[in-house]
Amino acid sequence: MLAVHQLLAFNDNYIHLLLDEASGEGAVIDPGDAAPVLQAVERNGWKLTQIWTTHHHADHAGGTEELKAKLGLKVFGAAIDAHRLPGLDVGLKDQDELRLGEHRARALFVPGHTSGHLAYWFDDERMLFPGDTLFAMGCGRLFEEPADVMWASLSRLKNLPGDTLVYCAHEYTLANGRFAKNIEPENESLLLRLNEARAMRDKGLSTVPFRLDLDLATNPFLRAGSAQAFAELRRQKDVFK
Numbered sequence: 583m584l585a586v587h588q589l590l591a592f593n594d595n596y597i598h599l600l601l602d603e604a605s606g607e608g609a610v611i612d613p614g615d616a617a618p619v620l621q622a623v624e625r626n627g628w629k630l631t632q633i634w635t636t637h638h639h640a641d642h643a644g645g646t647e648e649l650k651a652k653l654g655l656k657v658f659g660a661a662i663d664a665h666r667l668p669g670l671d672v673g674l675k676d677q678d679e680l681r682l683g684e685h686r687a688r689a690l691f692v693p694g695h696t697s698g699h700l701a702y703w704f705d706d707e708r709m710l711f712p713g714d715t716l717f718a719m720g721c722g723r724l725f726e727e728p729a730d731v732m733w734a735s736l737s738r739l740k741n742l743p744g745d746t747l748v749y750c751a752h753e754y755t756l757a758n759g760r761f762a763k764n765i766e767p768e769n770e771s772l773l774l775r776l777n778e779a780r781a782m783r784d785k786g787l788s789t790v791p792f793r794l795d796l797d798l799a800t801n802p803f804l805r806a807g808s809a810q811a812f813a814e815l816r817r818q819k820d821v822f823k
């Protein structure tokens with residue numbers, strides 16, 4: 583069994599801890615802050631051995647060096663970003679394999695939000711950790727690449743199995759849902775999902791993870807149909823109030 587624990591950091595970042603029950607080994611994905619990870623490890627007696635980083639932004643990589651120093655973790659991230667990923671030990675390229683006990687994941691190179699962005703994909707477990715590339719009903723901002731590059735990355739993620747659980751790195755669901763509803767006001771699945779998400783957030787619950795097939799039915803960015811249409815949507819979202 584591969585268990586996933588979700589920790590909240592800052593306002594809306596999710597740090598995910600993966601624990602392989604057979605080996606007792608754990609990995610942490612995108613520790614922007616070391617403190618919640620250290621607390622969770624201490625409280626539960628978990629043995630973390632690896633850090634997997636999706637991209638260099640501080641809210642994802644900011645806790646890496648402290649965790650590495652205190653827990654002796656091995657740090658994985660994009661080889662192309664070695665110059666700006668703190669404490670990087672293993673540089674990954676597209677399709678490189680990662681292991682946690684008997685479980686295997688692959689790094690998917692998904693540039694767009696940044697030019698060195700990775701997602702982590704567990705084929706057998708049907709789990710995706712897309713960092714800031716894909717969000718519930720939304721996607722990351724284009725900081726370092728043009729829209730067609732992000733569109734190509736999202737198109738790869740779109741083709742993963744529909745029952746994939748997506749563990750994105752931010753709780754942006756309600757804001758994304760408001761924009762999505764504005765784009766597709768007649769989309770029943772979207773309206774239903776937005777209402778459910780509101781109810782969950784009212785109870786303080788996380789809306790992450792979510793199923794990829796639900797996002798394919800409700801995320802206007804995945805539904806854009808062309809790089810050009812995607813680019814236009816992204817421009818609208820950037821100024822949406």
Ligand code: ZN
Nearest residue numbers: 637639695714
């Ligand atoms: Zn980011």
Ligand code: FE
Nearest residue numbers: 639641714751
């Ligand atoms: Fe982020």
